[in-house]
Amino acid sequence: MDYNRRVRQAALAVMVLFGGTQAGCAQPIPQSAGPTTQQETQGADATNAASVTVAAQPADAASAAAQTAAPSQATVLTPDEAQQNAAGNVAELQQMLRGSELNELRTTYNGSYGASLLFYGKEMTYYVTLFQNKMFWRVIKTSDETRAEAIYRDFAAKSQQLADVEIRRIRLEAQKAFTQRMIALTQDHANRLQADLTIARQQQALVMDQQKQTRDQANALQAQKTAAQGQLRDVQRQVRELQRQVEGGLPTQ
Structure with missing residues (x-):
């Protein structure tokens, strides 16, 4: 019996040493040939409890650290609120909205998101909602006015x-x-200016051509005038000569 007890205690000591890294794995425990005494059972239970405690310490420490690091928020649910939320506060509130007993105390809109504080006076209950596109995202039901305002x-x-x-x-x-519209308006203005400039250039070219034709015509008329004046002088000379001949030998006054 002493030998079996020592073997059992040694095996449990090994479990204690490796319990942190092998938690959850089944450890083979030597079975005694005879019935186990009450003292042995109590010793084994105490040793197993120690093993479980050692294995669970890292997870508990991480959880405690996470809780310490995470800031406290007003939306952390109480046990009652968590139970109500699990029961379907969204469906309950949607059903109640079909009636006229809910009072909308506050509502905030930010884009497609918003929050509302609703009051059911018949049961002195508050419904705090977070929604998007007027679809409920979260609904918290509470009878605590201060907590409802905080949420x-x-x-x-x-x-x-x-x-x-x-x-x-x-x-x-x-x-x-707006920028695209301004680009379109500016481009349209530029197109109009370009059209005006094209017309102006075409008109200018036409005017210059007309001016050249007019100058050419004026120069031609000037030459014709000069030639005509020369011809006129010649004819006038001829007339005077003929007149002199016709009147030759006649007495003069």
């Missing part, structure tokens, strides 16, 4: 944070559309 403020801040990217996209789309 509403948290949801309103979340809706603003969630909508920041959407609002930026809307503004950028508007700026892009």
Whole structure:
């Protein structure tokens, strides 16, 4: 019996040493040939408990560290709220909205996101909602007015944070559309100016051609005038000569 007890204790000691790295793995435990005494059973239970404690310490420590590092938020559900949420607060609120007993106390819109604080006076119950495109995303039901207000403020801040990217996209789309419209208007103005310039150049070329033709015609007329004047002088000389001949020998006054 002493030999079996020592073997059992040695095996349990090995389990304690390797329990942290091999948690969850089944360890072979030597079976005693005879019935186990109550002291042996208590010793084994105590040793197993120690092994489980050693194996669970890393996970518990990580969980505790995560809880310490994570900031406390108003939307951490109480056990009652978690149970209600699991039961379907969204469906319950949608059903109640078909009636007229809910009062809308506050609503905040940020883009397609928003938060609402609704009050059901018949049961003194508050429904705090976070929604997108008027579709409920989260619904918290509580009878604590202070907590309802805190959750509403948290949801309103979340809706603003969630909508920041959407609002930026809307503004950028508007700026892009405005820029494209200005480009189109400016291009249209440029096209009009180009058309005016083309017409002006065509008209200028036509005027210059007309001016050349007019100058050529004027020069030709000037030459014709000069020639005609010369011819006129010749004819006048001829007339005078003929007149002199006709009147030759006649007495003069």
